[in-house]
Amino acid sequence: MKLLSPHQMQEIDRRAIEENKIPGILLMEHAAYQIFSYLLEEDEGKQIMIICGPGNNGGDGLALARQLTLWSKCEVKVLMAARPEKLTSDGYVYYDICNQLQIDMMQLEEDNKEEFLNQIDHADVIVDALFGTGLKRPIVGIYEEIITRINQCSNKVVSIDIPSGVDGLTGKVQGIAVKADSTITFMAPKLGLYLYPAISYIGELRVVDIGIPKRLIEETKVTTYSIGREEMKALLPERPIRSNKGAFGKVLTIGGKLGMAGAITLTSKAAYQVGCGTVTAMVPKGIMEIIQNKLTEVMAIGAPDKEGHFSKMATSTLKEILHLYDVVAVGPGMGREKDHLDLIVEILVSDKPCVIDADALYFIPEVLDILKVRKAPTILTPHPGEMARLTGSSIQEILDNPLEYTINFAVKFNVITILKLEKTIIADTRGNVYINKYGNSGLAKGGSGDALTGIITGLMAQNMDPIDAAKLGVYLQTRAADLASKVLSEYSLLASDTIQFLSKAILELLED
Template identity: 40%
Template sequence: MFVVTPFEMRKIDQRAIEQFGIPGIVLMENAALKVVEVVDRVYRLKDRDRVVVLVGAGNNGGDGLAVARHLFLRGIDVEFFLLAREDVVLGDAKVNLDVVKKLGLSLSLVQDEDDILRLEQSLKSATLVIDAIFGTGLSRPVEGIFAQVIELVNRVAVPVVAIDIPSGINGADGHVMGIAIRASHTVTFGYPKRGHLLYPGRRYTGELHVVPIGLPLDSAQSIGVQAFTLDVNEAAGMLKERPAEGHKGTFGRVAVVAGSTGMTGAACLCAMAALRSGAGLVTLGIPASLNDILENKLTEVMTKPLPDNGTGCLQEEALGDILDLVRDADVLAIGPGLGKSGAVFEVLRNILGRTHISIVLDADGLNHISRDINLLKKHSGPVVITPHPGEMARLTGLTVAQIVQSPVEVAQKFSQQTGVVVLLKGATTVVCHPDGQIYLNTTGNSGMATAGSGDVLTGIIAGFIAQGYEPFDAAVLGAFVHGYAGGLAAEVHGQAGMIAGDILETVPLALKNMYNLLGKHCKSWSHGI
């Protein structure tokens, strides 16, 4: 599904109102009904339950007032608190304010310390809180009475359903604007917002419910939205069918150049992940003095000893053998565990300048290429890079803090500058195409923050490219499958004790589940290519 910014969402709403004549009050009413549906499904409120609705002056507050009305008319004890003067509530929100006042709902204004105390007493006896203070357009820090109310709600142990986005979260980037509501559930309209999926906003959002409110079906496409995310059905729709008459060559050849003394595990994980993701043949180029170890560890992966002068590290003399290795391959995965040897840079420089092969570049490969990122621009074939924030810092000259603060902007800018697909790893992994497409991945868990996890991801992406997926699609699908497999592994092992090998072993099950979905009811997912 598409993912929008608050600015894009305003354009979508404006188009629906002005071009199609859908009144704003109708969209507000539809939104309120959908929020009530979620509340009914999750909490199954009864007559004795009490709901406190926190209302701001804008359209988000109007949504909250409409929700309060519907709950009240169902016999629920509803009290709403208005965090503004009545005279500043305008437009569609005022229409709903006038209605709930005429219906006789309990209204309290929150403007001073006494009002805060009254709200606290009400919250202590509440079953549920509806957060309709701020919407997705918040652009300034939360201060004053608003901050006091949010702090109070977070302190009182009552579940919160946020309307559109938890108040205090920036809808564009997920930043906390001073303080923010910690929601149990968030109901958003039309499309998820970037602030729902990027941390820390994702943590404050709780369970996200994306609901339709009657917008034209082509709304996102019509204004050129380029960001998207996938659920498991949509990801399954990206999978290619595997022809019954296929053979090893049908499913592609992967060359892997990886490993050095002390880091043979990275090479093994990467090579096996390429096989586990469906590639037909995988050959691992490994420093010759380590070849016996890899021959012992790997059964299905072929190995190619590379001259290393007994060092256990890649040497420049290996370049000719590596060029031979990639000549018959569909994709090269290079970098995991290669170490700090200066020969790695020379090998990369020559590969990028002398071949046309698709390349997935990770780990030590990225650290070396950071010496001259212009080499990425010179490669005539597709390149996918898979940095974590530390590696991205070396590539860009930014600090890790700057990258974590603005992952989408950093990845998108680097992708457009260099012409490569950038997969920036994180709790929400970001994948950017040079043409501006952005994928936000939400699969995975903290158990995947373990040595070797990234090597598995590199192998999965290479395996998909070998099978004929476009590099961007391979990176998107690879990120999804990697995280999905991590979720399956966590179900067995728990997050604290997971290791990269657990992720590797569940990749086949992840793909099996997805292919089963594809066979049952999935349609191919298009994200605007």
């Protein structure tokens, strides 16, 4: 699904009104009806408090007040935080209608601020109609006090289009923002709703149709997309009846050292769990017995080692066997000994698609010139700390501008880049970016990155387009984590549990 900027959505609104002759007031009515329908699912007959600000957002709230008054059993009250003249012309029409219907409305004045704020506590549901997606200035003064009071109360909070105070483009908070239980956004999700910290404010996100021709969204050129279940279902590799293990690809995983054998074990298991034909783990000879005891289905090759990690001679072993495999994963549990640089170079100068993760990423700044001219598909999977090292930036700079850094690195060095965050960001080599909405805090544990590397590698081995393998891999891991956490909790979830639940995430796609 496309993720739109506020400016793009405003342009779509303009085209709907000017080119398609759809009155703006009709769009406002449709928007209100979608929120009305949502509220009636659980909140029929309850006390609804609608807090209206300026512009169209306040108008949406007033249109909702009209519908609830006429067509529901709810007790409706409107708090007007903005002066009526600050509404759009369409919004003012609904203000007049609400007055004609004698809806209980309280206008904020200089002498009634405390009484106004106290009203916020006296409702079952608060509808946030203060500010929309185009807000660019910090929230101060009375609006800051209103939002503070909303966030302090225990009432259910529903935000119209976006929680007030959240930047619709960057996801950043303009000083303070409403913490909603639900956000009802119109026609398409806004980019900022998928970014941090906005994801901590939106609650349940619903995208609703308000009658704008879908053609206008289809004609809008974007480079930002969300990862959705329907798209992922279409990406699942086919499983022909007449086939053998070779038909589903041969994976080589490279990593592990004494004390860190578990990482390459997780990578290898995960590759198998998503359907590839064979997996071979190349590990230091000193941990061969550990690997073979842990892995039943995975074949293992012991490479020359020194003090439990790959020695310089391990590159010779890799040269002898690399041609036998379709895709390579390198890095999990490997360690950062200087002898490993030659291994990384050997992979980069080969024609094998590869996924580079964990300790292998440590060496990438030394071989960026090789990476940039590499022809075979390459996927890097850094977390913010690793991304900071790759780009020569600070971790805070990465966290403040994750899209910019991920896209720029992917395009500059011709590699698919997966930045592992609260909601993972995937950038392709053309500057397109895909943001995943699934996953939970249970993934913030050792081994999750190793498992993701195996999942993506296993999918690539099945002749998937690399960017599709990246998207599907991220989706499957995070969806598996969501399913597993319902049984085990986010506290107890381990990377190995997520691997076990990959089958359920796949079955869910097959059964939808």
